[in-house]
Amino acid sequence: AQREERSSQQMSSSQELAGVAAIEALGFSAEMEVVEATGEAAARVFEPGDILKRINGIALDDFDHLLGVLGAIAPGSTIEAEIRRDGSPQTVTMVTEDDGEGGSRMGVIVGFALPFEVTFGVEGIGGSSAGMMFALGIVDKLGPVDLAGGHIVAGTGTIDQDGRVGAIGGIQQKMIGAYRDGAEYFLAPTDNCDQVRGAIPSGLKVTRVATLDEALNALAAIRAGEPDTLPTCESVSDR
Numbered sequence: 001a002q003r004e005e006r007s008s009q010q011m012s013s014s015q016e017l018a019g020v021a022a023i024e025a026l027g028f029s030a031e032m033e034v035v036e037a038t039g040e041a042a043a044r045v046f047e048p049g050d051i052l053k054r055i056n057g058i059a060l061d062d063f064d065h066l067l068g069v070l071g072a073i074a075p076g077s078t079i080e081a082e083i084r085r086d087g088s089p090q091t092v093t094m095v096t097e098d099d100g101e102g103g104s105r106m107g108v109i110v111g112f113a114l115p116f117e118v119t120f121g122v123e124g125i126g127g128s129s130a131g132m133m134f135a136l137g138i139v140d141k142l143g144p145v146d147l148a149g150g151h152i153v154a155g156t157g158t159i160d161q162d163g164r165v166g167a168i169g170g171i172q173q174k175m176i177g178a179y180r181d182g183a184e185y186f187l188a189p190t191d192n193c194d195q196v197r198g199a200i201p202s203g204l205k206v207t208r209v210a211t212l213d214e215a216l217n218a219l220a221a222i223r224a225g226e227p228d229t230l231p232t233c234e235s236v237s238d239r
Helices: 002-025 040-045 065-070 131-142 169-181 190-195 213-221
Strands: 031-037 050-055 078-085 086-095 108-113 153-155 185-189 205-209
Touching: 002 108, 002 131, 002 190, 002 213, 031 040, 040 086, 050 065, 050 205, 131 185, 153 169, 153 213, 169 185, 169 190, 185 190, 185 213, 190 205, 205 213
Parallel strands: 153 185, 185 205
Antiparallel strands: 031 050, 031 108, 050 078, 078 086
């Protein structure tokens, strides 16, 4: 039960991060929103759905930036948070908590607010390895072209909010399953190349990708009929 719960959480997170990475690739932007105020001080000033814009006048780029800004503030400090609530800008003031490392924490759970709702029609699977393909699916749905150009393209890899593609487990089995189900091409995380080499099913063309942009470029080459220009795992050393 614990394993299934963790797998479900990973799947939910991968879908959220895929949405962020995809809309960034499409020229939109995601904003950080308060999902829940867990700290006593935060609960007095924040509401679910508040959009975080600035801390002490510093514009927030992403979650890592937020952590960095708070990490440089001494715990117990009074901070000003500029937010947008129900479309209106507001400024709230609160006293920070101790993050345990000499910096501050606000006591909020933060998620991402997308400019439109994204839902995924998947059931019975879990984990984070579908992240890159989720992101490509969103771009394919909303972008101006059919990304695969009529070809059957499979792939795997985690995704983060900046579009970086990460390694996954069981890639050899996934390549076999993809080829069995008719895939012509397979997008594999660069960090999995040591497991890919020597294990590619005959007839499946595998290209390595480290970012969502590289995956989109690979699909463009496939559409253009130039698969021989794609980077492979043979051209990188073991990691």
